Amino acid sequence: MTTSTTSTASTANTATTAETAKAPSDQTPSGTATAANAVTPSGTATAAGTPVAVEAAAQVRRRRRLSPGRRLPASRLVGPLLFLALWAAASAAGQLDPAAVPAPWTVLETGARLWTDGTLPTDILTSLQRAGAGFAIGLTAGIALALASGLSRAGEALIDGTVQLNRAIPTLGLIPLFILWLGIGETFKIAIIAIVVYIPIYLNTHAALAGIDSRFVELAEVQGLSRFRFIREIVIPGALPGFFVGLRLGVTGSWLGLVVLEQINATNGLGYLMFQAQNYGQSDVILVGLVVYGIFGLVSDSAVRLIERRVLSWRRTLSS
Amino acid sequence: MATHTEQLTAAGAATATGTGAAATATVERTAVRLRGLTRSFEGRAVLDGVDLDIPAGQFVALLGHSGSGKSTLLRAVAGLDHEVAGSGELTAPQRVSVVFQDSRLLPWRRVLDNVLLGTEGEEKARAALAEVGLKGRERAWPNELSGGEAQRAALARSLVREPELLLADEPFGALDALTRIRMHALLRELWERHRPSVLLVTHDVDEAIVLADRVLVLEHGRIGLDLTIDRPHPRSYRDPLLGEYRERLLAALGVTEDPEGAVEAPDRRRAVTAADHQ
Numbered sequence A: 001m002t003t004s005t006t007s008t009a010s011t012a013n014t015a016t017t018a019e020t021a022k023a024p025s026d027q028t029p030s031g032t033a034t035a036a037n038a039v040t041p042s043g044t045a046t047a048a049g050t051p052v053a054v055e056a057a058a059q060v061r062r063r064r065r066l067s068p069g070r071r072l073p074a075s076r077l078v079g080p081l082l083f084l085a086l087w088a089a090a091s092a093a094g095q096l097d098p099a100a101v102p103a104p105w106t107v108l109e110t111g112a113r114l115w116t117d118g119t120l121p122t123d124i125l126t127s128l129q130r131a132g133a134g135f136a137i138g139l140t141a142g143i144a145l146a147l148a149s150g151l152s153r154a155g156e157a158l159i160d161g162t163v164q165l166n167r168a169i170p171t172l173g174l175i176p177l178f179i180l181w182l183g184i185g186e187t188f189k190i191a192i193i194a195i196v197v198y199i200p201i202y203l204n205t206h207a208a209l210a211g212i213d214s215r216f217v218e219l220a221e222v223q224g225l226s227r228f229r230f231i232r233e234i235v236i237p238g239a240l241p242g243f244f245v246g247l248r249l250g251v252t253g254s255w256l257g258l259v260v261l262e263q264i265n266a267t268n269g270l271g272y273l274m275f276q277a278q279n280y281g282q283s284d285v286i287l288v289g290l291v292v293y294g295i296f297g298l299v300s301d302s303a304v305r306l307i308e309r310r311v312l313s314w315r316r317t318l319s320s
Numbered sequence B: 001m002a003t004h005t006e007q008l009t010a011a012g013a014a015t016a017t018g019t020g021a022a023a024t025a026t027v028e029r030t031a032v033r034l035r036g037l038t039r040s041f042e043g044r045a046v047l048d049g050v051d052l053d054i055p056a057g058q059f060v061a062l063l064g065h066s067g068s069g070k071s072t073l074l075r076a077v078a079g080l081d082h083e084v085a086g087s088g089e090l091t092a093p094q095r096v097s098v099v100f101q102d103s104r105l106l107p108w109r110r111v112l113d114n115v116l117l118g119t120e121g122e123e124k125a126r127a128a129l130a131e132v133g134l135k136g137r138e139r140a141w142p143n144e145l146s147g148g149e150a151q152r153a154a155l156a157r158s159l160v161r162e163p164e165l166l167l168a169d170e171p172f173g174a175l176d177a178l179t180r181i182r183m184h185a186l187l188r189e190l191w192e193r194h195r196p197s198v199l200l201v202t203h204d205v206d207e208a209i210v211l212a213d214r215v216l217v218l219e220h221g222r223i224g225l226d227l228t229i230d231r232p233h234p235r236s237y238r239d240p241l242l243g244e245y246r247e248r249l250l251a252a253l254g255v256t257e258d259p260e261g262a263v264e265a266p267d268r269r270r271a272v273t274a275a276d277h278q
Helices: A002-020 A028-056 A075-092 A104-116 A119-151 A153-168 A171-182 A186-210 A214-222 A227-263 A270-279 A283-311 B002-025 B070-078 B111-115 B122-131 B147-159 B177-194 B205-211 B240-252 B259-277
Strands: B030-041 B044-055 B059-063 B085-091 B096-099 B165-169 B197-201 B214-219 B222-228
Touching: A075 A104, A104 A119, A104 A283, A119 A153, A119 A186, A119 A227, A119 A270, A119 A283, A153 A186, A171 A186, A171 A227, A186 A227, A214 A227, A214 B096, A227 A270, A227 A283, A270 A283, B030 B070, B030 B197, B044 B070, B044 B085, B044 B197, B044 B222, B059 B070, B059 B205, B070 B085, B070 B096, B070 B165, B070 B197, B096 B147, B111 B122, B111 B147, B122 B147, B147 B177, B177 B205, B197 B205, B205 B240, B214 B240, B222 B240
Parallel strands: B059 B197, B059 B214, B096 B165, B165 B197
Antiparallel strands: B030 B044, B030 B085, B214 B222
C-alpha cells in the first residue's frame, strides 16, 4: 500500500518538474533516479502480490478495530426511545402506580391540556427568558474575562485567581446572599444563572488560550504578524476547541441553575408549575415539566454540537 | 491549466535572468554579517564569537553535532531568540523566511490560507503552490497532507514572501528518505529560480554536500571549517569527488571513517559470540 502511494506521488512530482524544466535546468539525474525508484518496487510488488495474498489468506486476519467504527443513524435517539417503550409497557401492564408514575399517554394528555389552557406556554416563555438572559450574560462575561486574562499578564494576575476563588464556592450557595442583595425578583435568578454559566466557559477558554502551541507563536513572529492579526488568526482559532467544551458545560449549567432557582422563591415558570403540582400531588404535571426541561437541554446541546462541528470542521476526531 | 503553467515558466525565466543580472552587479553585497556573535544558556556559551559573512544569493549549509549551536545560530539570525543572553554584531536582510523541521501549518486554515499567513495576494500564493507541486491542493486541510506535501506547503509559504534570506532548520529531517531526495531537488530548483541567500541547518553531511555551495561546520561555538564546494549541479550522491568533501567534513565533525574497519568489525564480533556459545 505504501509503495503504491509513493509511486503516484512520484509521478505527480516528475510531471511538475517536466512542466517547469523547460526554462532553467535539466533535472536528469534526480528525475531518472525517482523514476527508477518508482518503477522497480511497485513492479515487483504487483508481480509478487497475488501469490503472497493467496498463501497468506488462511492466516492473516484483520486487526481488531480500536476506533468505535461508523456511527449508527439517529443513534442518539435509540436509548431514550427504548426507555419510553419500557415505561409504556410497564404502565399498560399495570405494574406502575398511576399516582406515583403516570402512564406516558397521561403525561401527554396533561401536557396538551396545560398547553391549550395557556399555563404551559407562559411558564415556558418565562423560564426561557430567565435561562436565555443568564446564559447571554454568562457567555459574554466568560469570553471577555478569558480573553483579558489569557492575552495579558496583568489581566491574568487580576482575573484568574479571583475566578478560581469564585469557582471554589458552590454557586447555589450564593442564593441566600443574592436574595438579600437583589431581592426575590428576576435579577437574582439571572445573576445566579450567569455565574453558573460563566465559570466553565472562562476556565476552558482560558486554558485553551494559555495552551496555544509556542511553535505557532514563533511562526507568527517569523511571518511578521501584528499583535491584532496574531490574536485573530492564531490565538482565537486555536482556542476555539476549548471554548466549545466550556460552552457545552455552560449550556447544561444554565438549565441546572434554572431548575433549582424556580423551585425556590418562584412565582412563575416551569419550576413553579412543578412545585405547585408537588403540593397537589399531580405527578403527571411534574413529569410534563421534566419532559420540557429535558427537551430544552437536548435541543440546546445539539445546537451547540452542530455549531461546533461546523466551526471546527478542520478537526478529525474519533467521534466524527 | 496549460496557459497557467506557461505563464508560470515565463515568469520564472524572467525572474531568473533578472536576478542573474542583479547578482553579477552586486557580487560583493553581503546578506548576513555576524561579528563576535555569542549566545549562552545558563552561563554555558553555545555560540562563542561567531564571525560569518554570507554573500547575497549564496547557498550555505551549516553542519554540527546536536547541541553544537546550529539552531541557536539560525534562531539568532531569524531574530527568534528573545530571552537568550548574548552579544555581538548581527546584520540580516529585511525579508527573511524560515522553514522549520515541522511544516508548522495552522490546522484550522486551508493550505492556501496557510501560504497567505501574514501576506496578501492570492494569485502569488497560488503560483507558489503550483511551483512546489501542490496545484489543486489549495483547498485541502493541512491534516489531509502527507509529510512531504506539508513541507512543500511550508516552502510555498516561505517563498511567497520573496525572501532575500531563507533560513531552513533541518527542513527535511522528519521526512522519509525518498521524499527527502525529491525535496532536495525541489529546494535547489527553487533556489536557482529565486536566488535568495540560503542558510540550511542540517546534521546530514550528504544533504549539505549535494545542496550547498558552501558548507560550514560549527564546533565549540565557532565556525570550525568553511568549505566551498565547487561542483556543478545537479549533483549525484555517487559523485566520487564529493566523497573527498564528505571525508573532510566528517573529519571536522570528529567522525573518522575507516571503511576496512567498518567491514571487518562486525565479522570479528560475530566470531567472538560464536566462540562464546560453543
